[in-house]
Amino acid sequence: MSVQVTIREEACRGCQMCVDVCPTKVFTYDDAAAKARVSGVEDCIACLSCVYLCPSMAINEAGYTAVKNFYRDLDFSRRMERFL
Ligand code: SF4
Numbered sequence: 001m002s003v004q005v006t007i008r009e010e011a012c013r014g015c016q017m018c019v020d021v022c023p024t025k026v027f028t029y030d031d032a033a034a035k036a037r038v039s040g041v042e043d044c045i046a047c048l049s050c051v052y053l054c055p056s057m058a059i060n061e062a063g064y065t066a067v068k069n070f071y072r073d074l075d076f077s078r079r080m081e082r083f084l
């Protein structure tokens with residue numbers, strides 16, 4: 001199972017912290033709705049920064065492999081190569 005990232009829309013306060021913190025630009029900001037959107041989940045490296053940072057605890061991640069150092073996970077390493 002590949003990683004899944006979801007935002008509980010009713011909880012999102014539109015602070016954009018997830019947009020700013022994500023190293024691989026998984027999120028975009030919907031100006032009209034004043035909400036963050038998941039637009040590039042295939043680039044998520046499961047660093048979990050967004051999950052910890054979101055002040056509304058609106059972001060949920062599933063389907064990732066918990067490892068001490070993410071670069072040891074071959075799937076996420078392949079994704080990261082594009083950003084190095
Ligand atoms: S960090 Fe949380 S509350 Fe802020 S825009 Fe992202 S999902 Fe919404």
Ligand code: SF4
Nearest residue numbers: 022044045047048050
């Ligand atoms: S876990 Fe990391 S890479 Fe994935 S969406 Fe959140 S901040 Fe971006």
